[in-house]
Amino acid sequence: QSALTQPASVSGSPGQSITISCTGTSSDVGRYNLVSWYQQHPGKAPRLMIYEGSKRPSGVSIRFSGSKSGNTASLTISGLQAEDEADYYCCSYAGSRIPWVFGGGTKLTVL
């Protein structure tokens, strides 16, 4: 099972919007609406930001949204804030043999 493909880095200024893509295949992202997104600050455990493609857990800002088109899922962060600077990882369900596959991660820099 190959890792999902994410851009290594993205950047944006405070107040702007950015989108992080996560490209898989018809066996994972394209087949199941079970993509989740995680935010990770240095030295910290990952934090769930989006699940089931577009749902936000309680406590996650409405500035975070998720979507999917074909084999590519996306995380959009609007109204960028300094505290959004972190690494972001996507993860997709990939079937019963090897259920989970992560993306390689994207480093978000808030300029």
Next chain:
Amino acid sequence: EVQLVESGGGLVQPGGSLRLSCAASGFTFRSYAMSWVRQAPGKGLEWVSAICGGCDNIYYADSVKGRFTISRDDSKNTLYLQMNSLRAEDTAVYYCAKERDSSWPYWGQGTLVTVSS
């Protein structure tokens, strides 16, 4: 409040073994699937293994299959990862995570495993 506390990490020589534990509290442990996810130094997240709650289904990443064994003791609210034939590339922080809605909303703080001679 959900709490997951990993332990058992440390320095081990290549070819050695280690058993990680994850003590869970704040939820009905036996009802939930649990996973181990690792992160090598400076690298991304890698799903390692999962075990369902209340059933026999167990899953492994190809990179650890045949070397690692996941298990759980529902009477002790504890998740385990027995790691054998360890390699340098197994060096990582190992997180346990509680699954819900096909995602992991709860994570432990992680335990560092270093495989080196």
